[in-house]
Amino acid sequence: GESVGLHLPTLSVQEGDNSIINCAYSNSASDYFIWYKQESGKGPQFIIDIRSNMDKRQGQRVTVLLNKTVKHLSLQIAATQPGDSAVYFCAEMDSSYKLIFGSGTRLLVRP
């Protein structure tokens, strides 16, 4: 079937290297941000979130950084694995609890 992300920016990394995916968000009033991973034919899967009162949050192999001054989010994946290959979206939650997704980035992991 068709694949999400055919026309998206692509980041290609070597297995074992670190990956950094960037995202700009639109609403300076947003106070909750999430990174999602989407594999072909599947719905978005939650990776990590961060609230606006923080500038960094770490999970297992993933770190999210938030720069409110320039409305920028980044997702860092340590020791990238083939299973990390997917399309990654950042999303902000607005005051009415709906998610506003950014444009995605396709991550390709080279063996």
Place this chain on the structure above:
Amino acid sequence: GAGVSQTPSNKVTEKGKYVELRCDPISGHTALYWYRQSLGQGPEFLIYFQGTGAADDSGLPNDRFFAVRPEGSVSTLKIQRTERGDSAVYLCASSKDRVNNEQFFGPGTRLTVL
């Protein structure tokens, strides 16, 4: 436990026909969301239910689109007089409530209008 499920997984219809897409949220989740995802883009919000009522339907593109959640669980997205531009993946998500608002997504329904 079971995640969000959506049926059908694929739907092919002809221009002008009526379609219904179904979403079964995670049991106990009071908030339910519909999104639409076109090829190469991120999901776009359509409508949000808190319980049985539509708390925010600002994302519905026009009056051909309608959604219901009569018993506060299963939701149906209804599209009348389908157009080729309606072709997309329709995603449903649920969250425990508005405060615990991590949204869990279903696999989506791929709608193709010929």
